[in-house]
Amino acid sequence: MKLSDNYLIIEQIGSGSFGDVYKGRDIKNNKDIAIKVENITKTKRIRHEYKVYKYLKENGVIEKVPKIVDYITTPKYNFMCMEMLGKSIDDIFNDLDRKFKIETVLKLGIDIVNIIKVIHKGGFIHRDIKPSNFMVGKEDSNKVYILDFGLAKKLYDNTGNHIRFREGRSMIGTVRYCSINMHLGLEPSMRDDLESVGYMLIYLAQGKLPWQGLKKTKDQSQVDCIGEVKMCTSLAKLCEGLPDCFKEYIIYTRKLKFDEQPDYEYLIKLFDKYLNLKDKENKYEWVDLEDNELKTTKNTIL
Template sequence: VPIRDSSRRGQLWDRLRLFWFGVEGGYNILVMERLGPSLEDLFTYCNKRLSVKTCSLLGEQMIARIEYCHSRSFIHRDIKPDNFMMGSGDNAGIVYLIDFGLAKRFWESSSSAMGGGHHIRYKENKNLTGTARYASINTHLGIEQSRRDDLEALGYVLIYFMKGGLPWQGLQARTKQEKYSKITKSKLSHRVDSLCQGLPDEFGEYLKRVRGLKFDEQPKYEQLRGLMASVRLRSNYPSDEEHLDCKIMKSLLFQREQQFEREKRSGPLTPPGYYH
């Protein structure tokens, strides 16, 4: 189950198929394409470490998914490994972005017949929205989120995959606010070079570029994907690394398929609760 190379244009915008949604028996129900494991599942199954080449392959697709979300005038605001899922079956090598419960429109369309619109306004003193471990520095500082923040969060996700963790994990605090404050200080104190020490230069360059974006600036997504592609294509990262992770992923997908078959044989599923 090789992770799909997203360098071909037709693979940039893979979207989850939605079959039906509505209310049934007092439950809000959403019926969509069945997916495989989340990237957090894959990471855990791989003993909490993914190879550089696998992360570059994943990174290309993850940037493309975020770009598509932004192209629809929304920012996700909760980029984390649990919200990226692998496909199943023929789509097992495709990454999907899920859970838009915290998403927000960043582009306000004009009511004018001429079209147009404007970017949401810069604001401060905002509460942290998302997951503190991966949130951007500006999010911690209370600044309104925009496209740059989704991409910075992705940078931390990729570092987490390759290094097995982030420096601000496991900080002890008495309250949530105290913990957020400690995480903020840790993120501010860690330079990009130290965060990305031992990784290909492209990952540090990625983080520097997205951190350097202005609030309303449109990211150069193609260039960011190009950084991932240059790592993927470099000859001194053996393809064996990719195959190792993919074999593990194939095993995990097989286990999920077996579990699903057992659930089907056991009888009707319990009605689901509310879905975002």
């Protein structure tokens, strides 16, 4: 199916709550691309995401995010054509029996904190940190990218001031990885992205989090149940069996003030110090695996 004179839509390769993603072809450049599609009568999340990518590019953020090839609108649909990446961290995690080696998680910690630093310095908070929103390169699977900026928000207003602190905010993002302050209804900021990264890394190292599988009760919603367990779980239990750097990471991110500039280098050094002690080569465990050693999964990149 032709999207325009420049692009072909080949097959669906993923889906999400806000639309679908297809494998496509850039006819002019003879390259595979990913095409995200949304029905404009339901949502305009891809339109927002395109504006975020455009703003980030204008502010010099080009290394850690997929390249946007084109944006096309029709009376019924919005299409965003973007660089084709490899598998998501979530897909690889499932392929490797839902637990990464500690060296892999430490390296992810270093790479992802660096990515978040770049996004924050580019003027945005992501607000939906989760394994499926990080992908590896198609040609270089040792390189990690962040994507899906449909829920991203500007950090600063038009006068350059930090967004205002507000209470009574609705939950946004993926509840499993949301910060405690987001459960309390506080406006998310840089600290919340980083706290979410911490929970995601612990999940990838442990294979689970203490608040997974909870259901709503007569008196509490599922979100409230998860929030209560998240607040009541000790760091000793949360980080059981893991190097101290994970506990120190969570302690630091939870102590950050709403508009405080995080010390990203401190967080990177927490992981880097332990990784150096392990004296392992600087590549992910999946890099040398053949394609047939990884299960076949469809990426969900929306």
